[in-house]
Amino acid sequence: MIPDQLKTALAEHIAASITPREAAVTVMKELQAHYGWLTDEAVAEAAQLLGISPLQVEELATFYEMIYRRPVGKRVVHVCDSISCWAMGGESLLGQLAARLGIPVGGTDPEGMFTLLPCCCLGNCGDAPTMMVGDNLYGRLTLETALGVLEQERESAKM
Amino acid sequence: MNDGIVVNVCMGTGGIAAGGDMVMQEFIKEFETAGVKNATVKEKCRLHKVGCRGFCARDVLVDITVDGQVSTYQYIQPEMVKRLVQEHVLGAKPITEWLVGDDYHVFHDNQTKRVLADLGKIDPESIEEYLGVDGYKAAEKTLTTMKPEEVIQVVKDSGLRGRGGGGFPTGVKWSFCAANKADQRYIICNADEGDPGAFMDRSVVEGNPHAVIEGMIIGAYAIGASVGYVYIRAEYPLAVDRLRLALKHAEERGFLGKKLFGTDFSLKIKVKLGAGAFVCGEETALIASIEGERGMPRAKPPFPANKGLWGKPTIINNVETFANIPQIMNKGAAWYASIGSEKSKGTKVIALTGKIKNTGLIEIPMGMPLKDIIFKVGGGIEGNKLFKAVQTGGPSGGCIPQQFIDLPVDYEGLASVGSMMGSGGMVVLDETDCMVNISKFFLQFTQSESCGKCVPCRIGTKRLLEILTRITEGEGKEGDIELLQQLAEDVRDSSLCGLGMSAPNPVISTIKYFRHEYEAHIKHKKCPAKVCNKLLTFFIREDMCVGCGMCAKACSVNAISGEKKQPHKINNSMCIQCGSCFDACKFSAVLKE
Ligand SMILES: Cc1cc2nc3c(=O)[nH]c(=O)nc-3n(C[C@H](O)[C@H](O)[C@H](O)COP(=O)(O)O)c2cc1C
Numbered sequence: 178m179i180p181d182q183l184k185t186a187l188a189e190h191i192a193a194s195i196t197p198r199e200a201a202v203t204v205m206k207e208l209q210a211h212y213g214w215l216t217d218e219a220v221a222e223a224a225q226l227l228g229i230s231p232l233q234v235e236e237l238a239t240f241y242e243m244i245y246r247r248p249v250g251k252r253v254v255h256v257c258d259s260i261s262c263w264a265m266g267g268e269s270l271l272g273q274l275a276a277r278l279g280i281p282v283g284g285t286d287p288e289g290m291f292t293l294l295p296c297c298c299l300g301n302c303g304d305a306p307t308m309m310v311g312d313n314l315y316g317r318l319t320l321e322t323a324l325g326v327l328e329q330e331r332e333s334a335k336m
Numbered sequence: 337m338n339d340g341i342v343v344n345v346c347m348g349t350g351g352i353a354a355g356g357d358m359v360m361q362e363f364i365k366e367f368e369t370a371g372v373k374n375a376t377v378k379e380k381c382r383l384h385k386v387g388c389r390g391f392c393a394r395d396v397l398v399d400i401t402v403d404g405q406v407s408t409y410q411y412i413q414p415e416m417v418k419r420l421v422q423e424h425v426l427g428a429k430p431i432t433e434w435l436v437g438d439d440y441h442v443f444h445d446n447q448t449k450r451v452l453a454d455l456g457k458i459d460p461e462s463i464e465e466y467l468g469v470d471g472y473k474a475a476e477k478t479l480t481t482m483k484p485e486e487v488i489q490v491v492k493d494s495g496l497r498g499r500g501g502g503g504f505p506t507g508v509k510w511s512f513c514a515a516n517k518a519d520q521r522y523i524i525c526n527a528d529e530g531d532p533g534a535f536m537d538r539s540v541v542e543g544n545p546h547a548v549i550e551g552m553i554i555g556a557y558a559i560g561a562s563v564g565y566v567y568i569r570a571e572y573p574l575a576v577d578r579l580r581l582a583l584k585h586a587e588e589r590g591f592l593g594k595k596l597f598g599t600d601f602s603l604k605i606k607v608k609l610g611a612g613a614f615v616c617g618e619e620t621a622l623i624a625s626i627e628g629e630r631g632m633p634r635a636k637p638p639f640p641a642n643k644g645l646w647g648k649p650t651i652i653n654n655v656e657t658f659a660n661i662p663q664i665m666n667k668g669a670a671w672y673a674s675i676g677s678e679k680s681k682g683t684k685v686i687a688l689t690g691k692i693k694n695t696g697l698i699e700i701p702m703g704m705p706l707k708d709i710i711f712k713v714g715g716g717i718e719g720n721k722l723f724k725a726v727q728t729g730g731p732s733g734g735c736i737p738q739q740f741i742d743l744p745v746d747y748e749g750l751a752s753v754g755s756m757m758g759s760g761g762m763v764v765l766d767e768t769d770c771m772v773n774i775s776k777f778f779l780q781f782t783q784s785e786s787c788g789k790c791v792p793c794r795i796g797t798k799r800l801l802e803i804l805t806r807i808t809e810g811e812g813k814e815g816d817i818e819l820l821q822q823l824a825e826d827v828r829d830s831s832l833c834g835l836g837m838s839a840p841n842p843v844i845s846t847i848k849y850f851r852h853e854y855e856a857h858i859k860h861k862k863c864p865a866k867v868c869n870k871l872l873t874f875f876i877r878e879d880m881c882v883g884c885g886m887c888a889k890a891c892s893v894n895a896i897s898g899e900k901k902q903p904h905k906i907n908n909s910m911c912i913q914c915g916s917c918f919d920a921c922k923f924s925a926v927l928k929e
Contacts, residue, residue, distance in 0.1 A: 195563075195646065196627070196628065196646070197628075198627060198628030198629070199626065199627060199628045200628065201628035202608075202609070202611050202625070202628065203609070205611075206609070206611065227628075236630060237628070237629075237630060240613060240630040240631060240632075240787075241610075241611035241612055241613055241631075242611070242612030242613060243570055243610075243611040243612035244611055255571075259532030259533055259781075260532045260533040260689075260690075260727070260730070260761075260763050260777065260778070261532070261533045261689040261690060261695075261763060263777060264689075264690050264691065264763060264765070264769065269915070269919040272916070272919070273919060273920075276890070276916075296571065296612075297532050297614070297781060297785075298530070298531075298532040298533065298534075298535075298571075299571055300349065300529060300534070300535035300538040300569075300571065300572060301349055301350060301353060301535065302532075302533050302534070302535050302687055302689040302695070302761075303350050303392025303393060303535065303687070303689060303695045303696045303697065304350050304353055304354065304392050304393075304395070305689065305695075307353070309571070312573040314349055314352070314353045314574075315353055316350060316353035316354060317353075317354070
């Protein structure tokens with residue numbers, strides 16, 4: 178269940194939209210921010226708020242890569258696999274990070290700290306290879322600096 | 337500002353990722369300390385965060401201006417700030433060894449900056465600074481002294497063409513929209529910038545958001561729209577923040593809202609965040625996404641200018657297109673059209689990346705020869721390797737080989753060699769890049785981004801990718817090239833939207849210009865650029881190996897053996913050519929042939 182405050186805020190947002198559906202992605206994202214991922218409960222809640230069926234929410238949720246219908250770690254790590262990063266060793270960075278975290282690309286580590294995802298593109302092409310953890314962007318990475326970043330993020334997630 | 341001291345710190349996404357935030361904090365700290373000792377410093381010093389000025393490879397860039405004398409420093413890190421403040425700010429002596437070199441000036445001197453002119457100069461979070469460079473003057477002039485038709489005529493006369501990829505004349509598009517009878521019209525700024533390798537729209541929104549907003553106000557007035565949207569990627573958090581702040585500031589000043597500049601014209605602009613789908617950059621998909629449907633394209637016509645958002649006439653333009661508008665209105669169509677080539681006027685912002693010395697964001701007059709971009713502005717190939725090709729237009733574009741190095745870069749020029757402008761990404765490739773692999777890379781992208789609505793794109797890109805994968809893994813067959821060509825043409829000719837129509841371009845152009853590389857993979861099972869691992873043999877150079885064991889650890893099939901501190905060996909009968917050992921070795925002892 179989402180707190181009443183969030184529910185009211187979302188209802189207001191929907192009311193201010195041109196059609197309720199216009200608010201669908203925002204509502205899903207807010208619910209996701211609350212639960213950590215878009216749970217089945219969240220799908221039902223979104224459907225109710227938007228006045229559409231859960232299936233219609235599902236249909237939207239599965240279209241967008243940034244809506245997670247499975248649990249993700251506390252920090253989602255997006256490693257850029259776009260052309261500029263790829264030309265600068267992004268692919269091998271992604272592979273090595275997966276090996277170090279002991280998870281496949283797309284997986285989440287057993288502690289539930291990191292989910293590793295490829296992403297195309299982060300628009301930081303001048304500073305390739307790049308990754309984004311949460312809203313923080315890191316450029317010109319090597320395996321060492323990337324692992325350092327993950328350590329930092331791990332610490333900050335604990336706080 | 338000729339007196340006093342101004343310090344500009346580059347705080348675009350690239351600048352921040354390179355430590356710009358920390359550099360800024362250090363300056364604040366050092367100024368505080370210095371200010372206590374020397375009161376005049378505090379009064380005269382202005383610390384200033386600015387957007388990206390394009391030379392991302394040298395971040396963090398810092399300008400220190402003392403009495404009108406600008407010095408630019410490169411690669412500045414927090415621990416260097418103390419000395420900068422002590423010696424340059426307080427002591428008025430520049431630290432020569434940290435200054436940018438001639439190449440920085442060559443990089444800038446060969447550009448023509450219009451859209452990017454104020455990036456790196458003004459603080460994007462301050463509306464006052466935008467007003468200081470004549471900001472919102474164009475909107476005021478347009479709304480208070482011109483009729484909508486006149487505005488459209490000026491934009492038509494300027495020759496401005498859409499910068500989002502299609503290159504459609506902006507003024508003409510606006511006139512189509514204005515010609516519809518409708519109770520409601522919409523204006524949309526496409527800031528979805530999904531092309532891999534492109535970051536010009538991000539930099540413009542981050543570095544000068546008000547210019548985009550002002551362009552939208554003028555466009556909205558011209559077509560009679562009272563509601564606008566900026567559809568921006570969620571992957572660009574800094575751009576989103578700056579855009580929201582700029583919209584808030586513009587509203588506070590009355591540049592947005594009701595009765596703008598004392599006229600009866602009203603405009604509200606909303607921000608819509610994407611959620612990670614490339615195809616949403618396509619205009620009809622973008623509209624569906626704003627409406628809260630799955631972001632899938634539909635057939636055109638009807639074009640959005642006639643039937644767009646919620647069925648109403650809608651104009652969608654790219655970020656850079658809008659950013660050009662205020663200058664056109666301020667300085668006139670003739671000024672705008674005074675540079676560029678015959679059919680492509682003005683400038684184009686280009687994201688120059690890949691194997692090039694000066695990676696970054698550049699702005700060139702349309703029609704500049706490719707070789708000037710690569711060898712003058714770009715400073716040539718990184719590491720003195722051989723130039724092989726330049727990939728333009730992202731996944732919808734193609735690869736342009738050495739023989740077209742004199743090609744003028746404009747819409748027609750690029751199209752004439754089977755590539756395209758796209759949003760303006762340029763990835764430089766050198767002799768160590770495999771063209772078959774590049775083509776596979778882009779197909780991987782388009783195949784995974786295909787929304788699946790139409791069959792040719794959904795299945796065609798998949799089949800193309802399968803064939804390319806086979807070829808790069810040494811399973812290529814006689815006839816594969818012809819099959820690729822046939823399939824590529826079919827997908828191009830029968831897909832629903834631009835994604836599918838252009839997805840085969842990388843394949844078509846690499847076969848056209850680098851057929852011999854395909855043949856080497858297929859007939860001789862060789863990758864001439866030594867990129868496709870499955871076609872290579874891995875071995876370890878005894879004289880370079882220190883026996884650290886990293887390669888053996890990385891090997892998933894235990895094909896590497898050796899005593900600690902002794903040279904290791906790869907058992908080629910077990911090796912699966914995954915390349916992990918190559919990546920893991922820090923001593924360049926693993927070779928592939
Ligand atoms: C698959 C696909 C992706 C696109 N992505 C973008 C984009 O990210 N940004 C953009 O401005 N235009 C993009 N476009 C082009 C838009 O459909 C549209 O033509 C453009 O926004 C019009 O603006 P302009 O006339 O100012 O160029 C894309 C087109 C296709 C087919």
